[in-house]
Amino acid sequence: MERKFNDTFLRAARGEKTEHVPVWYMRQAGRSQPEYRAIKEKYSLFEITHQPELCAYVTKLPVDQYNNDAAILYKDIMSPLPALGVDVEIKSGVGPVIANPIRSKADVDRLGEIHPEEDVPYVLDTIKILTQEQLNVPLIGFAGAPFTLASYMIEGGPSKNYNKTKAFMYAEPEAWNALMDKLTEMTITYVKSQIKAGAKAVQIFDSWVGALNVADYRQFIKPTMNKIFSSLREENVPLIMFGVGASHLAMEWHDLPLDVVGLDWRLSIQEARERGITKAVQGNLDPAILLAPWEVIEERAKAILDQGMAQPGFIFNLGHGVFPEVKPETLKKLTAFVHEYSASKLSK
Amino acid sequence: MERKFNDTFLRAARGEKTEHVPVWYMRQAGRSQPEYRAIKEKYSLFEITHQPELCAYVTKLPVDQYNNDAAILYKDIMSPLPALGVDVEIKSGVGPVIANPIRSKADVDRLGEIHPEEDVPYVLDTIKILTQEQLNVPLIGFAGAPFTLASYMIEGGPSKNYNKTKAFMYAEPEAWNALMDKLTEMTITYVKSQIKAGAKAVQIFDSWVGALNVADYRQFIKPTMNKIFSSLREENVPLIMFGVGASHLAMEWHDLPLDVVGLDWRLSIQEARERGITKAVQGNLDPAILLAPWEVIEERAKAILDQGMAQPGFIFNLGHGVFPEVKPETLKKLTAFVHEYSASKLSK
Numbered sequence: 001m002e003r004k005f006n007d008t009f010l011r012a013a014r015g016e017k018t019e020h021v022p023v024w025y026m027r028q029a030g031r032s033q034p035e036y037r038a039i040k041e042k043y044s045l046f047e048i049t050h051q052p053e054l055c056a057y058v059t060k061l062p063v064d065q066y067n068n069d070a071a072i073l074y075k076d077i078m079s080p081l082p083a084l085g086v087d088v089e090i091k092s093g094v095g096p097v098i099a100n101p102i103r104s105k106a107d108v109d110r111l112g113e114i115h116p117e118e119d120v121p122y123v124l125d126t127i128k129i130l131t132q133e134q135l136n137v138p139l140i141g142f143a144g145a146p147f148t149l150a151s152y153m154i155e156g157g158p159s160k161n162y163n164k165t166k167a168f169m170y171a172e173p174e175a176w177n178a179l180m181d182k183l184t185e186m187t188i189t190y191v192k193s194q195i196k197a198g199a200k201a202v203q204i205f206d207s208w209v210g211a212l213n214v215a216d217y218r219q220f221i222k223p224t225m226n227k228i229f230s231s232l233r234e235e236n237v238p239l240i241m242f243g244v245g246a247s248h249l250a251m252e253w254h255d256l257p258l259d260v261v262g263l264d265w266r267l268s269i270q271e272a273r274e275r276g277i278t279k280a281v282q283g284n285l286d287p288a289i290l291l292a293p294w295e296v297i298e299e300r301a302k303a304i305l306d307q308g309m310a311q312p313g314f315i316f317n318l319g320h321g322v323f324p325e326v327k328p329e330t331l332k333k334l335t336a337f338v339h340e341y342s343a344s345k346l347s348k
Numbered sequence: 349m350e351r352k353f354n355d356t357f358l359r360a361a362r363g364e365k366t367e368h369v370p371v372w373y374m375r376q377a378g379r380s381q382p383e384y385r386a387i388k389e390k391y392s393l394f395e396i397t398h399q400p401e402l403c404a405y406v407t408k409l410p411v412d413q414y415n416n417d418a419a420i421l422y423k424d425i426m427s428p429l430p431a432l433g434v435d436v437e438i439k440s441g442v443g444p445v446i447a448n449p450i451r452s453k454a455d456v457d458r459l460g461e462i463h464p465e466e467d468v469p470y471v472l473d474t475i476k477i478l479t480q481e482q483l484n485v486p487l488i489g490f491a492g493a494p495f496t497l498a499s500y501m502i503e504g505g506p507s508k509n510y511n512k513t514k515a516f517m518y519a520e521p522e523a524w525n526a527l528m529d530k531l532t533e534m535t536i537t538y539v540k541s542q543i544k545a546g547a548k549a550v551q552i553f554d555s556w557v558g559a560l561n562v563a564d565y566r567q568f569i570k571p572t573m574n575k576i577f578s579s580l581r582e583e584n585v586p587l588i589m590f591g592v593g594a595s596h597l598a599m600e601w602h603d604l605p606l607d608v609v610g611l612d613w614r615l616s617i618q619e620a621r622e623r624g625i626t627k628a629v630q631g632n633l634d635p636a637i638l639l640a641p642w643e644v645i646e647e648r649a650k651a652i653l654d655q656g657m658a659q660p661g662f663i664f665n666l667g668h669g670v671f672p673e674v675k676p677e678t679l680k681k682l683t684a685f686v687h688e689y690s691a692s693k694l695s696k
Contacts, residue, residue: 163636163671170640210593213613213634215651245558248595248614265561266596286561288511292518303563323511 006137009070013201013238013260015280015313021305021342022069023335024140026242027321028062029074033328035061045090049075052125059126060134065328066335070138070201071130073194075123077144077205078152080190083119084111084182086153094157101156102168105175114186116193124197131198140240141199143191145206146183146224148243153179162211169220180224188231195235202232203240203262210246217249222256229257240282244320254279264319269307280313287318290326290334297330298337305342316342354485357418361549361586361608363628363661369653369690370417371683372488374590375669376410377422381676383409393438397423400473407474408482413676414683418486418549419478421542423471425492425553426500428538431467432459432530434501442505449504450516453523462534464541472545479546488588489547491539493554494531494572496591501527510559517568528572536579543583550580551588551610558594565597570604577605588630592668602627612667617655628661635666638674638682645678646685653690664690 009022030036036058039048049055059074078088078096087099102108116124130139151165152158159165169176191202209221225241232239241253242262253261254277263272263283272281289300301316308314316338322331357370378384384406387396397403407422426436426444435447450456464472479487499513500506507513517524539550557569573589580587589601590610601609602625609627611620613634620629637648649664656662664686670679 161636161668161671163639163673166634166636167639170637170644210614214616214619216634245593266558268562271562286514286564288509288514289518291511291515296518320509323509325511 004136006069009138009315010200010238012313012315013240013280013282015259017312017346019343019346020339021308021314021316021346023066023316023338024068024070024072025062025066025318025322025331026072027323028066028068028072028331029058030322031324032322032326032331033061033065045076049079049126050122052122052129055122055126056129056134059130059139062328062331063135063137066332067339068137068335070140071135072140072203073123073127073130073142073199075126077142077149077207079123080114080116080120080143080186081149081153083114084186086111088152096152097157098152102150102153102179105172105178108175108179108182111179111182113182114189116190120190120193124193127194127197127199131200138200139198140201140203141191141194142203142205143187143194145204145209145228145243146180146187147209147212147221148205148207149183150176150179151208159208162208166211166216169216173220176220180220184224184227187228191228191232192235195232195237199237201238201240203242204228204258206241206243206246209243210249212249214248214252217252222252225253225256233257238280242282250277251275260313260315262317266319269304269314270310273307273310280315281308282315282317284317284319287320287322287326290318290322290330294330294333297334301334301337302341305338305345309342309345352484354417357663358486358548358586360661360663361588361628361630363607365660365694367691367694368687369656369662369664369694371414371664371686372416372418372420373410373414373666373670373679374420375671376414376416376420376679377406378670379672380670380674380679381409381413393424397427397474398470400470400477403470403474404477404482407478407487410676410679411483411485414680415687416485416683418488419483420488420551421471421475421478421490421547423474425490425497425555427471428462428464428468428491428534429497429501431462432534434459436500444500445505446500447504450498450501450527453520453526456523456527456530459527459530461530462537464538468538468541472541475542475545475547479548486548487546488549488551489539489542490551490553491535491542493552493557493576493591494528494535495557495560495569496553496555497531498524498527499556507556510556514559514564517564521568524568528568532572532575535576539576539580540583543580543585547585549586549588551590552576552606554589554591554594557591558597560597562596562600565600570600573601573604581605586628590630598625599623608661608663610665614667617652617662618658621655621658628663629656630663630665632665632667635668635670635674638666638670638678642678642681645682649682649685650689653686653693657690657693 239258240260247267265286587606588608595615611631
């Protein structure tokens with residue numbers, strides 16, 4: 001590689017001092033980019049993720065365009081599920097739809113295991129292309145967490161209230177635990193294969209776990225997450241946790257053997273620090289603000305940076321994914337602002 | 349009335365000691381009841397709410413069946429909007445859909461005012477029938493809060509992320525404030541007419557305001573809510589605040605001139621008390637638990653009651669509305685359990 005490898009993101013994730021605050025955006029690759037939309041006219045999501053060269057291009061594009069400090073593998077959290085026998089299809093405008101939802105312990109017992117080299121070779125090939133040849137920033141691998149995956153597998157698709165999922169959890173704790181165990185094993189195997197292929201950090205998306213109260217999280221989910229992070233810790237790459245609307249669980253995440261607590265905009269960085277989160281934090285601009293005039297965006301980003309830079313270990317991100325209506329120029333300008341503003345403060 | 353008026357709910361809402369913990373359930377009237385579903389086969393929601401006798405029957409039914417300590421007027425938070433010129437229709441399986449969404453300050457300026465006697469006489473007639481003749485428990489009147497109403501008016505229907513609403517709020521603060529002012533005035537007028545007709549308490553539903561961060565709530569919403577509660581306070585009836593996924597705003601609500609902080613299940617009663625909420629609280633069983641086996645329901649209800657009874661001023665409720673799959677027997681059994689368990693503890 002010609003350019004020096006930019007490890008700012010990795011250092012911040014480990015709580016070390018950096019020269020500027022590193023930036024990346026959840027869903028930085030995707031429908032907000034005109035180049036992506038053009039590709040999407042020719043290929044389906046399935047086709048894009050199954051062609052490593054194309055998928056690498058999609059993953060790298062926003063890094064080049066916005067000058068972000070990390071890339072995140074372009075794929076869906078559902079990707080590993082077909083290997084377990086889950087019949088999942090991503091329906092446009094709906095989300096993941098599952099033809100054979102989990103209804104019983106027998107359905108859980110029927111689930112298989114993942115063998116990444118055989119089941120998702122295209123994921124590993126994409127990572128290799130990116131990390132061995134193309135990227136000069138770290139590539140973040142990722143996986144959905146067991147609760148969030150289970151919610152799709154039980155509801156049969158996206159849900160508003162996760163009633164079926166919770167009912168299953170409360171009514172059939174044995175089947176629930178068996179399901180968590182299978183998904184835990186899958187997550188560990190899948191993520192370790194991503195790290196082996198070249199991923200330099202990992203983010204676990206428990207996108208919908210904020211639907212649970214703290215007591216249920218402790219009883220039904222935390223042991224599972226503890227197993228996952230304890231095992232991934234052996235790989236010695238930074239581990240990040242994220243979920244939406246999960247402010248009430250932030251201290252639970254902080255207890256887990258992970259490196260970075262990802263926050264959405266509902267909990268300010270300052271309040272997270274006041275509650276006792278001493279680990280590195282990542283976040284947390286409300287992506288809706290990206291539709292506001294630039295002065296508003298800058299004001300809000302500045303407030304987040306001032307709070308985040310109060311101690312080492314801060315990664316700037318959004319509080320949720322970029323959505324299609326956001327203009328690429330806005331993200332480019334935002335990255336430049338975060339870099340310049342933080343560099344000026346941190347050099348003092 | 350033959351039976352003595354049961355004012356337990358009102359006393360608890362004022363923070364006074366009671367002989368048992370009062371109970372009611374959000375959406376206690378509705379699709380979870382077979383009698384309601386039978387009515388719904390003959391009449392639309394519009395037709396039910398426009399026939400005072402029928403609407404009173406629907407409102408009273410769960411009170412009689414479950415022995416609950418309060419009734420809540422059966423209607424939708426959208427009901428007052430047509431009076432302002434909002435073209436709203438409740439679409440089955442979708443929710444409220446608005447044909448003329450707000451796009452500009454001019455759209456806001458075009459909004460009219462509500463004159464309850466002329467615009468919603470059927471609401472007032474329903475309240476009169478219930479409170480003058482039928483109920484021996486308090487009737488709770490209600491209204492949607494400005495942010496939640498505005499979210500429908502701007503998005504044009506239900507939304508996942510409220511992007512348009514937030515973008516409007518950030519980009520056009522003048523138009524936003526004008527919209528809040530109109531909705532504030534409407535809410536005050538509408539709720540006062542309900543109280544005059546006989547409602548003995550009021551719950552304000554800011555169902556979706558949890559999508560905002562604390563700083564935005566303080567800047568864009570809190571002054572509005574302060575105006576509403578300050579004006580309603582003159583009526584001397586208990587005022588309750590509620591929203592879903594809004595744990596991070598609970599202390600903001602506590603600051604407002606209201607009587608009861610409604611909590612969803614994400615924040616435990618104990619933690620709410622620890623954070624400094626000294627007012628009466630209402631909540632907060634996750635309605636999904638109503639699909640669990642009875643032992644689970646009882647265990648969770650008991651935990652909530654133990655926390656809630658630690659000081660006077662506790663109303664048992666769910667953390668969100670009853671949904672259609674819940675069996676009426678379960679709610680009846682739950683009310684009986686809350687009454688008996690709390691009475692046995694409070695008599696000691």
